[in-house]
Amino acid sequence: MTRCLKSAARPAATSRGAATRSRIVKAAAQLVAKHGVTGTTLDDVMAASGTSKSQIYHYFKDRDALMEAVVGAQSSAVLSFQEGCLSKVRTIADLRAWRDKIVEIHRLRRGAGGCPIGSLASELADRSETSRHALAQSFVQWEAHVAAALEAIKRDRGVPQEIDVSALAVAIVAALQGGLLMTQTARTTRPLEAALDMALEQVSQFLTHFGSTG
Numbered sequence: 001m002t003r004c005l006k007s008a009a010r011p012a013a014t015s016r017g018a019a020t021r022s023r024i025v026k027a028a029a030q031l032v033a034k035h036g037v038t039g040t041t042l043d044d045v046m047a048a049s050g051t052s053k054s055q056i057y058h059y060f061k062d063r064d065a066l067m068e069a070v071v072g073a074q075s076s077a078v079l080s081f082q083e084g085c086l087s088k089v090r091t092i093a094d095l096r097a098w099r100d101k102i103v104e105i106h107r108l109r110r111g112a113g114g115c116p117i118g119s120l121a122s123e124l125a126d127r128s129e130t131s132r133h134a135l136a137q138s139f140v141q142w143e144a145h146v147a148a149a150l151e152a153i154k155r156d157r158g159v160p161q162e163i164d165v166s167a168l169a170v171a172i173v174a175a176l177q178g179g180l181l182m183t184q185t186a187r188t189t190r191p192l193e194a195a196l197d198m199a200l201e202q203v204s205q206f207l208t209h210f211g212s213t214g
């Protein structure tokens with residue numbers, strides 16, 4: 001009987017542990033977004049998450065491991081949002097609507113914070129090979145979501161399937177990241193708007209050139 005009760009209790013303990021770990025990562029991610037990686041201490045995370053140092057070290061072997069978890073959480077959140085938006089793209093007009101949504105988000109923030117993935121990359125890419133690799137993969141996934149949207153536009157415009165749009169996807173993400181960085185420093189979305197407008201105009205011209213419907 002005792003053995004059965006202990007066995008039944010394990011899932012609850014695991015669930016509580018997962019919730020505690022999630023709370024720590026969420027608190028760390030919020031602090032990093034506000035103060036940066038170097039400006040976030042374990043003491044800050046403990047206070048924000050309501051946990052002890054022993055709890056943090058129970059789930060993360062060191063501060064670097066916690067920051068790697070933050071990279072994973074932030075990347076997952078950004079990519080989930082981007083996939084949700086880009087999966088609905090069927091036309092150039094849809095892609096421009098995606099552009100407008102991103103611009104509006106950062107207009108409301110006055111550029112503060114920049115891109116969560118880009119900001120982490122600027123701090124961690126030269127300090128942690130593990131984080132650099134994870135962030136590089138995040139950009140690859142983002143490019144894949146953009147490329148899938150461009151493939152949908154290709155079908156809409158009757159562009160031959162053999163026409164490769166992967167370079168366009170890379171250019172769009174690069175323009176977005178550069179625009180966000182300048183928007184963060186200038187506190188105006190003008191750089192972001194200009195970068196995305198030029199990138200999307202290039203996409204439109206490219207697909208019009210190969211499309212049968214123009």
